[in-house]
Amino acid sequence: MKAVLLVSSLIGSAAAFAPAAFTGRVSTTRVFSDEAAAAPEEVAEAPAAVEEAPAPAPAAAPAVASAPSSSSYVASQALPFMEYPPNLKGYVGDAGFDPFRFSDFLPMDFMREAELKHGRQAQLAIVGFAAVDLGLRIYPTPEEYEGLTSITAHDALVKQGAMGQLFFWIGLAEAISIPAIVQMLNGSGRQPGDFGLDPLGFMTGATPEEEADMMLKEVTHCRLAMLAFSGMVTQAVLTQGPFPYVGDYAA
Numbered sequence: 001m002k003a004v005l006l007v008s009s010l011i012g013s014a015a016a017f018a019p020a021a022f023t024g025r026v027s028t029t030r031v032f033s034d035e036a037a038a039a040p041e042e043v044a045e046a047p048a049a050v051e052e053a054p055a056p057a058p059a060a061a062p063a064v065a066s067a068p069s070s071s072s073y074v075a076s077q078a079l080p081f082m083e084y085p086p087n088l089k090g091y092v093g094d095a096g097f098d099p100f101r102f103s104d105f106l107p108m109d110f111m112r113e114a115e116l117k118h119g120r121q122a123q124l125a126i127v128g129f130a131a132v133d134l135g136l137r138i139y140p141t142p143e144e145y146e147g148l149t150s151i152t153a154h155d156a157l158v159k160q161g162a163m164g165q166l167f168f169w170i171g172l173a174e175a176i177s178i179p180a181i182v183q184m185l186n187g188s189g190r191q192p193g194d195f196g197l198d199p200l201g202f203m204t205g206a207t208p209e210e211e212a213d214m215m216l217k218e219v220t221h222c223r224l225a226m227l228a229f230s231g232m233v234t235q236a237v238l239t240q241g242p243f244p245y246v247g248d249y250a251a
Contacts, residue, residue, distance in 0.1 A: 092212055093219040109184055109192045116193035119222020122229045129232060133243040151236050 074084040076096030084096045087103040091112060102111060132150045144160045145153075157163050177195070184190040198204070202214060232245060239247030 092215045112192035122225035126229050130243050
């Protein structure tokens with residue numbers, strides 16, 4: 001009887017350990033099975049993620065090729081060894097001549113106004129300078145003006161006091177012109193050098209092309225007169241002779 005009870009106890013003890021060992025093996029198998037089933041789904045979704053990725057950005061080379069053309073070097077027509085001053089563009093008589101680049105920091109309308117004013121004065125000065133040395137005088141001629149030439153007249157008229165009057169009248173003309181220049185710089189639409197003076201009607205009924213042509217002729221003669229007057233005065237001082245100021249070389 002005791003032997004039967006001992007055997008029964010041993011069998012019961014062995015059976016008590018059997019379920020725990022079996023359950024562990026089933027759980028481990030199920031875990032590996034779940035991971036294996038999930039892996040194909042993740043792999044299958046990977047190509048879709050790659051297909052939805054944005055295309056890589058283009059290289060920087062096209063941006064360099066499409067750089068604005070304004071940054072490229074443009075040579076001056078008058079001075080090919082220097083860069084063209086861009087602020088001269090659109091003005092009549094533009095030849096790209098601005099070696100000191102005044103147009104970079106001064107208003108172009110003001111610069112053109114000054115160019116025309118000095119050019120017009122130079123044209124008048126050439127006529128007056130040559131006329132005196134060709135014998136033109138006012139009558140009756142004051143005693144102080146007797147025997148004067150265009151070169152010697154300056155010092156004599158300073159002593160006589162006539163140069164003070166000349167300074168006054170020129171200053172008055174400059175003061176009268178100031179409002180027109182200020183209005184032009186404030187955007188009134190006035191063209192540089194335009195004072196409405198056209199007594200012979202050259203511009204009456206002219207087309208835009210004809211107006212541009214007349215403006216080009218004026219600025220060309222202005223530039224020529226400024227250079228010519230400088231040369232005329234220099235020759236007159238060097239030769240101390242009458243017009244055309246060639247001295248002994250006239251023979």
